[in-house]
Amino acid sequence: RRVQEAFGKDFRKATKLERRGVFEAYTKRLEPAAMLDVLEAEYPLCHGEAHELGKVVLAKTKDLILAIGTCRDRCSGGCFHGVLMETFRNIVPAHSSLDEHVVLGELKAKISEVCDQPALTAIHKKGNCAHGVGHALTFLADYDLGQALDACSLLGSRPLEFYCSGGAFMEYDLVAGEQDLPTKPLFYPCETFTKFPAACYRYKAKRLTRRVNPEVLLEQCLRLGGFERLGCFHGWGFAY
Numbered sequence: 001r002r003v004q005e006a007f008g009k010d011f012r013k014a015t016k017l018e019r020r021g022v023f024e025a026y027t028k029r030l031e032p033a034a035m036l037d038v039l040e041a042e043y044p045l046c047h048g049e050a051h052e053l054g055k056v057v058l059a060k061t062k063d064l065i066l067a068i069g070t071c072r073d074r075c076s077g078g079c080f081h082g083v084l085m086e087t088f089r090n091i092v093p094a095h096s097s098l099d100e101h102v103v104l105g106e107l108k109a110k111i112s113e114v115c116d117q118p119a120l121t122a123i124h125k126k127g128n129c130a131h132g133v134g135h136a137l138t139f140l141a142d143y144d145l146g147q148a149l150d151a152c153s154l155l156g157s158r159p160l161e162f163y164c165s166g167g168a169f170m171e172y173d174l175v176a177g178e179q180d181l182p183t184k185p186l187f188y189p190c191e192t193f194t195k196f197p198a199a200c201y202r203y204k205a206k207r208l209t210r211r212v213n214p215e216v217l218l219e220q221c222l223r224l225g226g227f228e229r230l231g232c233f234h235g236w237g238f239a240y
Contacts, residue, residue, distance in 0.1 A: 004034055004035075020052040039075055047078035050079040057079070068083060077132070085132075085136040087114060088133070111154055127163040130160040134164040134165060136167075146193070148172075152165050166196070166202070169190075177207050186208070199231075
């Protein structure tokens with residue numbers, strides 16, 4: 001119990017960039033399940049908080065099936081998404097671009113291999129795997145959303161591309177969403193990448209409800225048309 005309390009204290013003090021180091025430091029003293037217990041008790045969804053733990057679990061075990069079984073669907077899938085981020089990082093050479101032909105080919109093969117694993121499909125639906133792939137692709141693209149969203153088309157179907165895009169937008173928002181608010185247009189990146197509005201606005205609107213007057217948000221959503229307007233209201237509903 002004391003070790004868990006110490007872990008919780010150190011995690012709270014850590015910046016986002018320091019979280020992996022905290023998880024690595026405690027792996028010799030705490031099982032991943034015990035660290036997940038702390039995260040779930042302190043953070044309602046603990047999705048972004050658990051990404052780095054998933055990466056550490058796979059790096060330590062070097063066993064995809066074991067890592068998936070360890071994370072399961074805990075922290076609203078955040079730990080599992082971290083496993084996928086580490087999985088795909090291992091096959092993309094450093095400083096490579098996701099639009100390089102060889103890299104895309106390797107990614108496509110790996111996506112099919114991972115998302116069809118019986119051990120994975122027993123826990124997660126394929127859409128959730130595609131969502132996790134979106135997180136991984138954005139991370140690998142160094143948060144270049146255009147590259148990540150283009151790579152989502154590797155999943156081979158529009159529904160899976162939608163789920164992948166949602167993961168890409170979520171990962172981008174977790175890292176860059178707050179700093180975008182004072183420097184970018186109100187609805188960026190949703191107004192720039194418009195193929196799947198609902199996939200984007202569900203994260204952007206969630207952030208905006210904390211910073212923008214509801215009347216302003218309503219007015220701005222109503223100014224949109226077609227699927228972008230529907231996506232904006234979908235995001236608003238998701239936020240609440």
